[in-house]
Amino acid sequence: EAGVAQSPRYKIIEKRQSVAFWCNPISGHATLYWYQQILGQGPKLLIQFQNNGVVDDSQLPKDRFSAERLKGVDSTLKIQPAKLEDSAVYLCASRLGTNTGELFFGEGSRLTVL
Amino acid sequence: GEDVEQSLFLSVREGDSSVINCTYTDSSSTYLYWYKQEPGAGLQLLTYIFSNMDMKQDQRLTVLLNKKDKHLSLRIADTQTGDSAIYFCAESDGQNFVFGPGTRLSVLP
Numbered sequence: 001e002a003g004v005a006q007s008p009r010y011k012i013i014e015k016r017q018s019v020a021f022w023c024n025p026i027s028g029h030a031t032l033y034w035y036q037q038i039l040g041q042g043p044k045l046l047i048q049f050q051n052n053g054v055v056d057d058s059q060l061p062k063d064r065f066s067a068e069r070l071k072g073v074d075s076t077l078k079i080q081p082a083k084l085e086d087s088a089v090y091l092c093a094s095r096l097g098t099n100t101g102e103l104f105f106g107e108g109s110r111l112t113v114l
Numbered sequence: 115g116e117d118v119e120q121s122l123f124l125s126v127r128e129g130d131s132s133v134i135n136c137t138y139t140d141s142s143s144t145y146l147y148w149y150k151q152e153p154g155a156g157l158q159l160l161t162y163i164f165s166n167m168d169m170k171q172d173q174r175l176t177v178l179l180n181k182k183d184k185h186l187s188l189r190i191a192d193t194q195t196g197d198s199a200i201y202f203c204a205e206s207d208g209q210n211f212v213f214g215p216g217t218r219l220s221v222l223p
Binding site for chain 2: 004033040041042043044045048055056091093098099100102103104105106107108
């Protein structure tokens with residue numbers, strides 16, 4: 001079974017530039033999460049999708065972050081404009097159901113903002 | 115809001131047991147998890163325990179849960195160099211996950 005795929009693995013940009021990350025969850029997984037993991041900290045939820053609908057985006061900085069999951073499969077997370085404090089690893093995770101099943105993580109996309 | 119705390123570092127000698135501790139605040143937690151993260155990789159589920167259980171054993175891993183004190187521990191028996199990683203405790207009400215800051219385990223030869 002293929003795992004959660006993310007790209008790019010690494011991205012370096014200057015502040016005020018924009019960046020987009022892509023995630024392809026495990027086939028058939030209805031729930032998709034984006035987490036931000038700052039160095040030395042645990043993952044913090046940015047947004048949760050159930051199929052193509054948003055379940056929880058309460059911690060997403062909506063003035064600069066946006067995410068979509070068209071057709072309930074792949075998802076894209078965008079940051080525009082980026083700030084220095086956005087330097088982190090962005091982890092995508094998927095789960096079979098809403099309340100059940102293991103959370104499977106991708107390898108993450110490491111963003112460095114200069 | 116919910117909070118999960120862990121000590122940040124632990125060093126053990128190869129062959130010894132490791133005990134990683136975690137405390138959480140959410141009394142409605144249904145599941146408690148231990149994840150492992152190796153350098154440059156995502157988080158991998160090691161084990162989990164339902165909140166109505168006190169203990170779960172899985173090969174070299176033993177999870178103990180004290181629900182009254184909201185304390186969770188992970189014991190790794192016969193710790194090997196391959197166990198060197200960051201270990202995250204997480205609590206969930208079934209839908210939302212809250213992760214601790216992670217404990218970096220170093221295994222010395």
